Amino acid sequence: MPTFDDYHHRLSGPADYGPPEPDEDGPLGPADLLEPADFDAFLRLSAELTGFDEDELRDTGMAHEHHRTLLAHRVRDEHALVHLWYVGAWPDEPPSSPRAPDRGLLWRTFHGTAPGT
Numbered sequence: 001m002p003t004f005d006d007y008h009h010r011l012s013g014p015a016d017y018g019p020p021e022p023d024e025d026g027p028l029g030p031a032d033l034l035e036p037a038d039f040d041a042f043l044r045l046s047a048e049l050t051g052f053d054e055d056e057l058r059d060t061g062m063a064h065e066h067h068r069t070l071l072a073h074r075v076r077d078e079h080a081l082v083h084l085w086y087v088g089a090w091p092d093e094p095p096s097s098p099r100a101p102d103r104g105l106l107w108r109t110f111h112g113t114a115p116g117t
Helices: 004-011 039-050 054-059 063-071 078-087 105-109
Strands: none
Touching: 039 054, 039 063, 039 078, 063 078, 078 105
């Protein structure tokens, strides 16, 4: 299973977000060519980083909004992306919408609901 650090080079890089350079592990494969503008690739990466499958991420109702949030940030940070999915906000920013904190993966992890919902 890929590790968290395996995706660092996919989310960080030059502002044009082109494909990363091959590294010492060998030539690039299709999974290395993450284009953040590609919603399906965003969901696949998010599923691998969060531990939830793509359908579960879609079921939060926040997939498209979180994708837009990622695209709004020049820095591609996998830690911030996981934080966004679990908490409903990019680190050090307010939630992306009023419903985002209630739909965060944090509550699904505990099989609970957010207070007041």
